Amino acid sequence: xxxxxSLLGVGLTATALLxxxxxxxxPARQRADAQTxxxxxxxxxxxxxxxxxxxxxxxxxxxxxxAAAKTYLPSGRHDDYIMFSSGGHSGQLFLIGVPxxxxxxxxxxxxxxxxxxxxxxxxxxxxxxxxVNGRDxxxxxxxxxxxxxxxxDYDGEFCFINDKAxxxxxxxxxxxxxxxxxxxxxxxxxxxGGCFVTPDTEWVIEGGQYGSPLGWEYAPIEDYNNxxxxxxxxxxxxxxxxxxxxxxxxxxxxxxYWQDLFDAGKFVSEGWIFGNSINTELATGGIExxxxxxxxxxxxxxxxxxxxxxxxxAIATYNAGKTREVAGxxxxxxxxxxxxxxLYFIPEPKSPHGVDISPDGNYIVVSGKLDPxxxxxxxxxxxxxxxxxxxxxxxYGVPILDFDDCTVAQIEVGLGPLHTQFDDQxxxxxxxxxxxxxxxxxxxxxxxxxxxxxxWSLVGKVNVHYNVGHISAAEGDTASxxxxxxxxxxxxxxxxxxxTGPLLPQNFQLVDIADQGDSMQLxxxxxxxxxxxxxxxxxxxxxxxxxxxYPEIGWDPVHQRVDPNAPRAGQEGITxxxxxVTVNMTAIRSHFNPEHVKVKQGxxxxxxxxxxxxxxxxxxxxxxxxxxxxxxxxxGEYIQFEFVADQAGTFPFYCSEFCSALHxxxxxxxxxxPN
Amino acid sequence: MAGLIETFIGPRxxxxxxxxxxxxxxxxxxxxxxxRLCLLVSIFLPYWMMELQAxxxxxxxxxxxxxxxxxxxxxxxxxxxxxxxxxxxEDAAQxxxxxxxxxxxxxxxAIEGALYIHTKxxxxxVLPVIVFPAFFLIDLHFWMHTFGxxxxxxxxxxxxxxxxxxxVLGVGVIGQFKTIASMGPGLLLAWCASLLTIVGLVLxxxxxxxxxxxxxxxxx
Numbered sequence: 001x002x003x004x005x006s007l008l009g010v011g012l013t014a015t016a017l018l019x020x021x022x023x024x025x026x027p028a029r030q031r032a033d034a035q036t037x038x039x040x041x042x043x044x045x046x047x048x049x050x051x052x053x054x055x056x057x058x059x060x061x062x063x064x065x066x067a068a069a070k071t072y073l074p075s076g077r078h079d080d081y082i083m084f085s086s087g088g089h090s091g092q093l094f095l096i097g098v099p100x101x102x103x104x105x106x107x108x109x110x111x112x113x114x115x116x117x118x119x120x121x122x123x124x125x126x127x128x129x130x131x132v133n134g135r136d137x138x139x140x141x142x143x144x145x146x147x148x149x150x151x152x153d154y155d156g157e158f159c160f161i162n163d164k165a166x167x168x169x170x171x172x173x174x175x176x177x178x179x180x181x182x183x184x185x186x187x188x189x190x191x192x193g194g195c196f197v198t199p200d201t202e203w204v205i206e207g208g209q210y211g212s213p214l215g216w217e218y219a220p221i222e223d224y225n226n227x228x229x230x231x232x233x234x235x236x237x238x239x240x241x242x243x244x245x246x247x248x249x250x251x252x253x254x255x256x257y258w259q260d261l262f263d264a265g266k267f268v269s270e271g272w273i274f275g276n277s278i279n280t281e282l283a284t285g286g287i288e289x290x291x292x293x294x295x296x297x298x299x300x301x302x303x304x305x306x307x308x309x310x311x312x313x314a315i316a317t318y319n320a321g322k323t324r325e326v327a328g329x330x331x332x333x334x335x336x337x338x339x340x341x342x343l344y345f346i347p348e349p350k351s352p353h354g355v356d357i358s359p360d361g362n363y364i365v366v367s368g369k370l371d372p373x374x375x376x377x378x379x380x381x382x383x384x385x386x387x388x389x390x391x392x393x394x395x396y397g398v399p400i401l402d403f404d405d406c407t408v409a410q411i412e413v414g415l416g417p418l419h420t421q422f423d424d425q426x427x428x429x430x431x432x433x434x435x436x437x438x439x440x441x442x443x444x445x446x447x448x449x450x451x452x453x454x455x456w457s458l459v460g461k462v463n464v465h466y467n468v469g470h471i472s473a474a475e476g477d478t479a480s481x482x483x484x485x486x487x488x489x490x491x492x493x494x495x496x497x498x499x500t501g502p503l504l505p506q507n508f509q510l511v512d513i514a515d516q517g518d519s520m521q522l523x524x525x526x527x528x529x530x531x532x533x534x535x536x537x538x539x540x541x542x543x544x545x546x547x548x549x550y551p552e553i554g555w556d557p558v559h560q561r562v563d564p565n566a567p568r569a570g571q572e573g574i575t576x577x578x579x580x581v582t583v584n585m586t587a588i589r590s591h592f593n594p595e596h597v598k599v600k601q602g603x604x605x606x607x608x609x610x611x612x613x614x615x616x617x618x619x620x621x622x623x624x625x626x627x628x629x630x631x632x633x634x635x636g637e638y639i640q641f642e643f644v645a646d647q648a649g650t651f652p653f654y655c656s657e658f659c660s661a662l663h664x665x666x667x668x669x670x671x672x673x674p675n
Numbered sequence: 676m677a678g679l680i681e682t683f684i685g686p687r688x689x690x691x692x693x694x695x696x697x698x699x700x701x702x703x704x705x706x707x708x709x710x711r712l713c714l715l716v717s718i719f720l721p722y723w724m725m726e727l728q729a730x731x732x733x734x735x736x737x738x739x740x741x742x743x744x745x746x747x748x749x750x751x752x753x754x755x756x757x758x759x760x761x762x763x764x765e766d767a768a769q770x771x772x773x774x775x776x777x778x779x780x781x782x783x784x785a786i787e788g789a790l791y792i793h794t795k796x797x798x799x800x801v802l803p804v805i806v807f808p809a810f811f812l813i814d815l816h817f818w819m820h821t822f823g824x825x826x827x828x829x830x831x832x833x834x835x836x837x838x839x840x841x842x843v844l845g846v847g848v849i850g851q852f853k854t855i856a857s858m859g860p861g862l863l864l865a866w867c868a869s870l871l872t873i874v875g876l877v878l879x880x881x882x883x884x885x886x887x888x889x890x891x892x893x894x895x
Contacts (some may be wrong), residue, residue, distance in 0.1 A: 471728060615732075615751050
């Protein structure tokens with residue numbers, strides 16, 4: 001017993017020793033941070049003069065100084081939020097820090113991007129998934145990014161984005177911010193209404209836009225009403241594999257009303273999907289023949305139709321096989337949708353451009369862009385109207401519910417209302433394209449109690465510069481918005497920046513929405529000179545958990561696993577099998593191994609390249625001139641590319657990312673001996 | 676033969692004497708047991724740690740040497756070292772690392788053995804335990820010296836970095852790197868074992884020497 005006690009004593013001594021040893025070895029960076037945060041805020045004298053002097057010299061008002069202080073980030077400090085912005089015609093996705101409004105990086109999606117090697121030896125198989133009728137389509141008009149959600153809240157795992165021009169959807173994994181999949185919709189060539197996800201990201205919604213025959217087959221425009229159709233596609237997403245399962249997805253045929261945007265219901269309205277439309281006139285244009293141009297023809301009626309889809313029932317209908325195959329894809333026909341009670345219409349004010357569900361799932365907000373109101377529909381009211389029966393029908397037999405039965409309120413917010421976002425104080429924000437401004441208005445119901453203003457009332461506006469399209473508030477389309485910041489995605493910048501020739505950047509304007517009442521403050525203008533973004537979503541940065549380097553050496557980012565073919569250190573070499581030459585190469589600061597690659601003209605070359613680096617940011621490039629190859633090899637990454645060495649000659653290959661002091665020396669020779 | 680063993684292991688304590696002064700005779704055993712435990716536990720802890728600080732590595736690079744292995748940013752440090760022509764860290768002290776665990780167990784057994792030897796031979800048996808931590812540092816210094824002084828003359832930076840010996844403990848500077856080397860908890864435990872063994876020996880001798888003297892009256 002005594003011996004046992006003495007052993008216990010020893011154990012305690014040892015533990016105490018260990019504890020004292022492990023103290024005092026924390027990283028130096030944390031200590032440095034602690035020191036800098038102690039700087040007194042009253043100290044307004046910098047190395048180059050006082051705050052007052054700087055303000056006078058630079059002609060800054062006190063408001064300017066406050067705006068600067070609210071957005072400035074000292075070196076090394078990170079933003080609280082990350083904005084995922086569509087890259088517009090760049091075909092990419094932009095990552096922007098909020099509130100600093102600094103562009104962090106672009107993510108190559110539909111379009112080749114040489115820095116990331118996307119389409120130049122890497123990502124080619126994914127770009128190939130985006131082919132249309134077997135042809136390369138290497139640009140895209142990206143519109144609406146959608147972050148994956150769990151319980152209606154962003155979870156930071158995936159991002160989806162659509163290409164309006166060719167009706168394609170891409171899946172981006174937020175572990176490495178690389179595109180993993182591109183899905184081409186077999187039904188249509190345009191898809192404005194994507195992407196939107198259901199509250200647990202089981203489905204990705206992609207609404208079409210311009211009416212066309214399904215499968216874009218030929219049909220005379222004169223036969224528009226009979227042969228042309230709209231659609232909405234529901235893509236099944238499998239979180240485990242990080243892929244859309246095309247063989248478990250389906251679509252619903254809709255009248256050719258130019259469906260615009262969609263959104264998924266949440267909480268009480270979960271299992272329902274809402275969309276809007278702008279051309280219930282069925283206008284077909286033809287200005288050259290004396291017909292009203294589209295801009296007039298599409299704007300004739302005072303109402304278009306809000307689409308209400310019972311999605312739970314639609315899934316059941318699809319599972320029951322009540323679909324028709326179009327271009328090999330299952331489609332619930334409009335008549336089936338009507339018969340099964342899947343689809344209802346409600347009149348909505350003229351040519352709307354937004355349909356947004358309130359955070360509690362109770363209200364559906366629609367802005368008719370040619371009507372000065374936002375119109376708020378109640379989910380419960382809609383359900384009662386559906387249960388009440390006695391509907392009128394449109395010419396395709398779809399039941400139309402009564403406008404007054406379904407609406408809760410209409411608020412006059414201003415000219416050209418488009419899109420609505422929400423905050424955590426019971427406010428909604430609607431962009432006003434024509435004024436141009438962002439309007440803040442008070443919600444009703446439970447959310448209305450969070451602020452002092454009367455329910456369903458306009459609270460205030462902030463002018464933006466100029467011609468705002470979408471707006472994005474921090475987590476502003478989720479079940480729990482954060483408030484604090486709103487970004488206005490302005491189409492025109494006119495005089496806001498130095499004129500870069502006739503083509504000017506877009507203007508992202510950051511607005512402080514933290515305080516209640518009519519108190520929104522414009523904080524910052526960010527020029528966007530690399531595409532025309534449409535929509536953006538802003539996620540709290542701490543929800544993202546990206547890899548700092550690939551998890552293991554030899555990682556294949558396409559399949560997110562180690563590739564058994566990836567050469568490791570010590571496995572380098574060149575092997576020949578007939579006319580096929582396999583190069584097993586590694587890259588590490590500051591050399592490739594092997595450095596001499598000798599083949600004969602006409603050989604098929606399989607080049608396998610692994611970065612055996614483990615240090616954060618030690619990225620290598622691999623450029624093979626004349627063969628149009630450039631790769632970005634991030635630490636641990638493995639890439640394989642193949643080509644036929646049809647050009648004889650001497651080709652110095654080199655590391656195209658400045659990796660180290662001996663970066664220039666990181667090169668080798670690809671020698672192709674002529675026949 | 677029995678006489679020889681008797682000379683070596685020394686006198687036993689009479690049972691009534693043991694009962695009378697229990698603590699007096701058990702104390703050395705307790706102290707030496709703690710020393711044994713310290714050595715055993717030290718196998719599982721780093722003996723030596725080095726941090727390399729440079730602007731490009733905001734969190735620094737770290738390597739920890741256990742008696743039988745190296746852990747930490749070894750590959751990255753090797754990658755950097757190849758520029759100056761230093762051999763990979765894994766090449767160092769291979770024999771020592773291979774034998775270390777067996778050797779430490781032998782040391783632990785030696786302490787155990789010393790408990791039963793009531794003569795001055797006990798000191799000889801545990802001498803390796805006493806000098807072990809110092810030996811570790813001297814051996815480490817030998818390897819640092821060998822590696823630092825024998826740089827590959829064909830290495831990229833061979834002309835700008837002259838041969839050097841990184842300090843085994845404390846701060847050194849090489850290129851843009853600052854190296855901070857310190858003893859790890861394992862080595863501190865080995866030092867404890869060393870000190871406790873000395874203390875244990877003193878108590879041991881104090882307890883048994885009178886018995887010894889009683890049996891063999893001083894001849895000088």
